[in-house]
Amino acid sequence: MSGGHQEHPARVIGHGHDDHHGHTHADHGSLKSYTTGFILAVILTAIPFWLVMGKVIDKSSTLGLVLLGFAAVQIVVHMVYFLHMNTKSEGGWSMLALIFTIMLVFIMLSGSLWVMYHLNHNMMPGMMTDSSMHETVPESMQSMPGMDMSTMPKSHGMHDMP
Numbered sequence: 001m002s003g004g005h006q007e008h009p010a011r012v013i014g015h016g017h018d019d020h021h022g023h024t025h026a027d028h029g030s031l032k033s034y035t036t037g038f039i040l041a042v043i044l045t046a047i048p049f050w051l052v053m054g055k056v057i058d059k060s061s062t063l064g065l066v067l068l069g070f071a072a073v074q075i076v077v078h079m080v081y082f083l084h085m086n087t088k089s090e091g092g093w094s095m096l097a098l099i100f101t102i103m104l105v106f107i108m109l110s111g112s113l114w115v116m117y118h119l120n121h122n123m124m125p126g127m128m129t130d131s132s133m134h135e136t137v138p139e140s141m142q143s144m145p146g147m148d149m150s151t152m153p154k155s156h157g158m159h160d161m162p
Contacts, residue, residue: 029084037081044074 048070050056057063079085079098087095 029081033081037077040077040081041074044070044077 048067051063051066057066085094085098089095
């Protein structure tokens, strides 16, 4: 190599400080960002703790929604300040994967709650009306010896079965 500038071997094979194995990385955080995240996390933990222990909100459903709101904000704080997830990291793929995961979790949770609510609503024995009560025992079992029909529970639709 005559008269030219010779590059350092570490830079040639891509092991410099700015380029780890050919990947560019987003900001890894600083003391200031970690401190900000820590302070926000402590505040977002202390306020719900105070709300519950001080019985500030009397209605439990409202308290539950407020606590869920604080939890969601705290998740975002942890992802931004500690996990360094933003639209710039890994070319935006981590944010896209996060959005997809949030959508799946929302669909699964809302569907599960919907199913459980309707099962609870439709399966409660005290919720049946007199007009919808019919024999639950099929006619073929009614003629069995030892069956006392007066003690059998009532429901609807079973006597129509083939």
